[in-house]
Amino acid sequence: MSELLFMEPCFKTMIWGGHKMREKYGYSIPSEETGEAWAISGHQNGKSTVKGGTYDGWNLDDLWKQHGELFGHPAETSFPLLVKVIDANNDLSIQVHPDDAYAAVHENGSKGKTECWYVLDCEKGADIIVGHHARTREELVQMIDEGKWDQLLNCFPIHKGDFFYIPSGTVHAIRKGTLILEVQQSSDVTYRLYDYGRLQNGKPRELHLDKSKDVITCPHSGVSTTGAWDDRKDYRVRQLVKSQYFTVEQWKVGTALDLEQKYDFLLVDVTEGSGMADGIPVKAGDHFIVPYQYGTMHVEGNLEIITSHL
Numbered sequence: 001m002s003e004l005l006f007m008e009p010c011f012k013t014m015i016w017g018g019h020k021m022r023e024k025y026g027y028s029i030p031s032e033e034t035g036e037a038w039a040i041s042g043h044q045n046g047k048s049t050v051k052g053g054t055y056d057g058w059n060l061d062d063l064w065k066q067h068g069e070l071f072g073h074p075a076e077t078s079f080p081l082l083v084k085v086i087d088a089n090n091d092l093s094i095q096v097h098p099d100d101a102y103a104a105v106h107e108n109g110s111k112g113k114t115e116c117w118y119v120l121d122c123e124k125g126a127d128i129i130v131g132h133h134a135r136t137r138e139e140l141v142q143m144i145d146e147g148k149w150d151q152l153l154n155c156f157p158i159h160k161g162d163f164f165y166i167p168s169g170t171v172h173a174i175r176k177g178t179l180i181l182e183v184q185q186s187s188d189v190t191y192r193l194y195d196y197g198r199l200q201n202g203k204p205r206e207l208h209l210d211k212s213k214d215v216i217t218c219p220h221s222g223v224s225t226t227g228a229w230d231d232r233k234d235y236r237v238r239q240l241v242k243s244q245y246f247t248v249e250q251w252k253v254g255t256a257l258d259l260e261q262k263y264d265f266l267l268v269d270v271t272e273g274s275g276m277a278d279g280i281p282v283k284a285g286d287h288f289i290v291p292y293q294y295g296t297m298h299v300e301g302n303l304e305i306i307t308s309h310l
Contacts, residue, residue: 261291
């Protein structure tokens with residue numbers, strides 16, 4: 001029988017980062033400005049590694065390339081998804097991501113970036129930016145050029161447990177006081193539209209205004225993707241999003257759950273509580289992969305998990 005692949009995150013120090021991941025999950029973070037944990041990642045800019053078991057110490061990129069049998073013998077050359085935990089101790093820049101077609105031409109063949117956010121926790125009064133109010137591309141460009149950010153950007157309050165689907169082309173920003181689980185295409189291409197005039201090492205961070213104007217979807221059309229809860233005897237489940245890039249579901253386990261692994265691979269992120277997964281202790285902040293043809297995973301305890309697959 002194959003085994004669960006528990007992952008050790010790759011951490012990123014960011015100008016807007018904090019230390020909530022140490023306090024909430026006990027992570028050994030590298031600094032008091034730790035903004036991101038690339039929890040399940042084979043991306044060249046931050047590879048997570050297997051901890052324990054047969055493949056202890058392997059990074060996910062090498063495992064994908066050398067042990068394709070664990071992932072259904074994939075055709076893709078690199079692991080296609082990336083899961084992050086993001087600690088926004090300050091506002092992130094206003095940004096947008098390109099789609100696959102634009103990134104392939106303008107970013108040396110990179111993938112584009114569609115992502116989604118689950119709010120793990122947030123301070124009272126926290127808000128977020130998703131989308132804009134421009135009705136035409138001409139109006140969009142004019143408002144960007146004139147710096148009319150308050151008029152342009154769609155900002156609204158958030159609460160723990162909220163979910164947002166952010167397709168490529170969507171203007172967005174995670175804001176101060178927010179802890180988020182992000183599932184995305186494995187891409188590190190970000191176009192920065194506005195950064196509040198902040199300095200890093202004495203210089204403003206680079207903006208990408210022309211590329212941003214190229215890729216922003218206009219007018220913005222937000223959609224709610226979250227389905228209703230399906231209540232079962234021992235657990236409840238809801239679909240957060242089903243798209244061409246990934247399907248993400250949330251499970252609240254009251255006592256037990258038998259979760260059938262029907263996909264090439266299944267990513268599991270424990271977001272609350274603790275319990276056991278096939279006899280292995282798991283707790284909030286754990287991230288693991290259920291490999292190809294694993295069968296059914298038996299989960300016990302009082303915990304919440306988010307699963308992702310292609």
